[in-house]
Amino acid sequence: MGRKLKSLLVINESASAHVTLNLFVTWDMVCWLPYTSKTTKPNTKFLHSTDKACKFQLVARFKDKRPKEVLLKPQQWMEDRLIRVTDSSCSLEIVEDDLAKYPQEKNECLQKMHRDVEIESRGGGRNLYNVLRLDMEQVRAMSKEEQDEEIRIAFIRELRIWHPEFNDDGDEEVVREVIIAYDILQNREKRARYHNMADYDSGWLSVKRFKAVFWPECETVQQRLAWYERMGLLTLSAGLTIGGIVGVVLTAGFSSPWLATSITGGLYSLQESISREAIADGYDVKKWLLKTGIGYSLAAMPGGAAIGVALLKKSAALKTGEFLVCRVAIGALGGAVPSLISDASKKFVDGQDVNWNKVIRHALFAGAASVAGGMTKFVVTRQLAGNEAAASVSATLEGTIGDQVSEPSEIRHLAQQSASPLAAKSTTVMIETAADFTEKHLEDSVENASPDEFSLDDQGLTQEWRDTVTKAISEEIFDGRIGYISKGYWVSKMIVSFLVNGEEITKEVRGSGKYINIPSNAKKIKARFKVLRLFWRDILKYDRFQKCWCKPYEQHVFQYEIPPIRTFTIWGIMGWEAVMIVTDEHHKETNEM
Numbered sequence: 089m090g091r092k093l094k095s096l097l098v099i100n101e102s103a104s105a106h107v108t109l110n111l112f113v114t115w116d117m118v119c120w121l122p123y124t125s126k127t128t129k130p131n132t133k134f135l136h137s138t139d140k141a142c143k144f145q146l147v148a149r150f151k152d153k154r155p156k157e158v159l160l161k162p163q164q165w166m167e168d169r170l171i172r173v174t175d176s177s178c179s180l181e182i183v184e185d186d187l188a189k190y191p192q193e194k195n196e197c198l199q200k201m202h203r204d205v206e207i208e209s210r211g212g213g214r215n216l217y218n219v220l221r222l223d224m225e226q227v228r229a230m231s232k233e234e235q236d237e238e239i240r241i242a243f244i245r246e247l248r249i250w251h252p253e254f255n256d257d258g259d260e261e262v263v264r265e266v267i268i269a270y271d272i273l274q275n276r277e278k279r280a281r282y283h284n285m286a287d288y289d290s291g292w293l294s295v296k297r298f299k300a301v302f303w304p305e306c307e308t309v310q311q312r313l314a315w316y317e318r319m320g321l322l323t324l325s326a327g328l329t330i331g332g333i334v335g336v337v338l339t340a341g342f343s344s345p346w347l348a349t350s351i352t353g354g355l356y357s358l359q360e361s362i363s364r365e366a367i368a369d370g371y372d373v374k375k376w377l378l379k380t381g382i383g384y385s386l387a388a389m390p391g392g393a394a395i396g397v398a399l400l401k402k403s404a405a406l407k408t409g410e411f412l413v414c415r416v417a418i419g420a421l422g423g424a425v426p427s428l429i430s431d432a433s434k435k436f437v438d439g440q441d442v443n444w445n446k447v448i449r450h451a452l453f454a455g456a457a458s459v460a461g462g463m464t465k466f467v468v469t470r471q472l473a474g475n476e477a478a479a480s481v482s483a484t485l486e487g488t489i490g491d492q493v494s495e496p497s498e499i500r501h502l503a504q505q506s507a508s509p510l511a512a513k514s515t516t517v518m519i520e521t522a523a524d525f526t527e528k529h530l531e532d533s534v535e536n537a538s539p540d541e542f543s544l545d546d547q548g549l550t551q552e553w554r555d556t557v558t559k560a561i562s563e564e565i566f567d568g569r570i571g572y573i574s575k576g577y578w579v580s581k582m583i584v585s586f587l588v589n590g591e592e593i594t595k596e597v598r599g600s601g602k603y604i605n606i607p608s609n610a611k612k613i614k615a616r617f618k619v620l621r622l623f624w625r626d627i628l629k630y631d632r633f634q635k636c637w638c639k640p641y642e643q644h645v646f647q648y649e650i651p652p653i654r655t656f657t658i659w660g661i662m663g664w665e666a667v668m669i670v671t672d673e674h675h676k677e678t679n680e681m
Contacts, residue, residue, distance in 0.1 A: 092139060094165065097187055097194060098146070099133040099172045105148040105157075105180055107173050109136060112143040112162055119143060119162040135197030146171065148180055195676070202675035203262070206573060206601075206655050215286060216269040220246055221569065223603070228283065232276065241566070243270040248561045249653075250675045257674045280307040281368055288367045301362050314370025321376050322361040329354030356383035356429055379433045386429050424455035568651020570615050571603030575659035579620040582656070586610040606651035613648040617658055619665050627658060630666035631681065646670070646680060654678070 100107045106129060110122035122145070128134045146160040159173065159182050168187035173180055187194060209219045217224040220242040227235055246266045252258035270279045287300035302319075306312040320492040331354075361371055427450040435442040574580045580597040588610050595604045606613055617627040626643035631637075644667055646654070657669035670678045 090398065093137050094139070095132065095135055095137040095168045095194065096144065096165065096546035097135045097170045097190070097197060098128050099170070099193070100128040101172060101174045102130050102148070102180055103175055104130055104150055104152070105173065105175075106130070106150070107159070108147045108149065109134070110145040110147065110162075111136075111138075111165075112145070114141050114143060114164070116143065119145060133193065133197060135201055137201075142167075146173075146182070148173070198677070199675045200259075202655075202669070202671050202677075205657075206571070206675065216273055216282065219269040220263050220273070221603075224286065235279070236274070236276075239270065239273045242555065243274070244560045245566045247557060248566070254558075256407070256560055257676075259674075264346075276307045277311065280305040280311060282285075283586055284370050285364065288364055300367050304367060309432055311370075317373065318361055318366055318371050319372070320357065321371060325354055325361050327354075329358055356380070375437055378437045380430050383429045383437065386425050386432065414507070424451040424458070425456040427451050468497075491554045565608045566615070567608050568606035568610070568648075569603055570606060570613075570656075571601070571654070572617065572656040572658065574600040575657065576662075576665060578662070578665065580658065580665075581618050581624075582615065583618065584613065584615045586613040586651075603655075608651055610651050611649065613651060615646045615648075615654070615656070616643055617656070617667065619658075621663065627665050627667065629681075630660075630668075632666065632668050633679070 096109070098109055100533055106127050108125055108127045110119075111124050112119045112122050116636060118172060123142075126134055126136060136466045141160045144160070144165045145158070145162045148157040148159055150156075157180060159180060160171070170185045170187045170190055170193075172183040172185070174183070175181075178353040215224060217227060220239065222238065222242050230238060243266065247263065248254050250258045250262045250266060252260065252263075272282055284300045287294075287296035287304075290296040301322075304311075304315055306315055357376060360366065360376060360379055363371075365371075428447070431442050431447045431450060434440040435447075515591055570582070570584055572580075572582045579598065581596050582601070582602065582604070583594065583596045584604045584606070585592060586593040586606055587593070588607055593610075597604055618624045628641050629638040631638055646656070646667075648654075653673035655669075655675070656667050657671075657673045658665055658667050660666045660668070670680050672678050
């Protein structure tokens with residue numbers, strides 16, 4: 089069923105170093121670009137397992153201005169290893185050992201790794217609902233009252249499973265995640281805000297993002313008023329942008345220098361009104377006016393430059409060299425403007441600490457890219473014009489253009505050169521700044537607190553709340569839950585059957601990360617799996633410990649007398665898929681066959 093897995097456990101016991109494990113392919117002689125990396129924060133550990141032949145490197149980086157430190161140079165990874173990183177008097181020290189000597193630490197990391205894989209395999213990735221072992225889409229389809237109850241039960245269940253006060257196998261870090269998730273989801277206003285953020289992060293090709301932009305979930309009057317206000321700003325921004333485009337078209341490009349300003353300013357204000365922050369918390373009118381004003385002010389520079397050059401040259405012979413210099417300068421300015429707008433808005437409106445060196449670098453790079461694009465377009469256009477036209481252009485490089493350029497055509501041509509890169513760059517900026525959703529976790533000081541310092545009191549919870557939760561945990565009867573993860577490219581499904589009051593019930597789900605809830609009074613639970621190979625076929629029984637198929641060949645069925653919490657992981661080569669991992673509610677391997 090595949091090559092043997094090897095594991096590398098990195099334990100970072102340093103106070104401030106972030107230790108990065110880089111993996112390279114074996115034939116990489118330079119080892120500059122790793123195919124994967126994992127960074128371990130101070131006072132944390134990470135286990136990486138793979139069956140691929142590879143090299144690994146260990147690098148430490150610091151928050152202060154100390155240079156990075158290479159702890160281990162690239163070397164072949166042949167066997168299970170443990171690497172411990174500790175502080176010394178002047179640098180970091182590493183201790184290497186055989187991982188087999190540390191089974192407890194390996195199992196703890198495996199447990200967290202299984203949990204991360206299970207959470208991230210469900211729909212929506214690592215979201216707050218998955219932390220509570222809930223399906224976001226399923227919960228959102230319920231009424232508000234049903235959502236409240238479902239979230240409450242899930243929270244109590246997860247505390248019973250993970251809190252050390254109620255379970256010896258608990259984990260403090262997981263409890264923190266559970267409490268944070270519950271704190272947001274149990275509040276309807278916060279929950280609506282979170283739903284809008286999740287919808288927005290689905291991407292522009294998703295209907296959910298358009299729903300978040302135009303029809304967000306609003307729970308309070310304040311959220312609804314913020315939506316109305318944002319829609320008004322969005323409409324105004326769209327009107328400015330469309331008006332500029334229509335003006336350019338109707339005037340055949342003659343008004344481009346002026347209307348390009350309207351297009352760019354409108355695009356930037358449009359971008360702000362549909363940003364992730366605006367969707368989540370509404371958009372302040374004062375900020376919108378300031379940012380739009382900055383956008384219009386800076387966007388006027390290329391158009392003004394184009395008009396100024398054209399008017400200065402209207403009565404004189406225009407040398408080709410001068411024309412090219414003007415073209416390059418206006419193109420560079422048009423390319424740099426969106427970058428300047430963005431950085432100026434961050435510094436003067438959002439109050440961010442923007443480094444001037446970065447501002448200059450951003451503008452220079454954007455301008456250079458615009459110039460490169462413009463020159464490429466110029467060269468290609470001349471090449472396509474034919475040999476005769478190319479010869480004519482070449483001849484004028486040594487002198488002046490023979491015929492006087494008329495004022496309207498000169499202005500129009502220079503205006504088009506300023507408007508083209510400006511509008512194109514503005515659109516690019518609007519698209520590229522759509523931010524991907526990143527779930528914010530606790531600060532390092534909280535994440536890395538020692539277990540002895542942890543209790544429910546550290547979360548700012550009252551004794552009354554503690555008593556309520558403790559009572560609920562002791563009295564609540566929880567349903568079971570069976571889910572599965574598919575690591576293959578095939579279509580798969582899980583089938584679960586059970587008896588309730590003597591009646592047999594069968595349920596099935598398709599897709600990795602799906603699960604089935606089992607009523608608390610269910611008996612004789614059976615779980616099995618199928619994959620689609622032209623037709624549906626059963627996954628056969630495989631001994632994952634002895635690494636062999638069980639004979640005679642038969643479908644792999646897992647049976648339970650009471651509702652369990654289990655997650656099955658299936659993978660294998662095409663046509664020989666098998667159940668390879670079975671974990672319980674603590675994400676530990678159950679060794680069940």
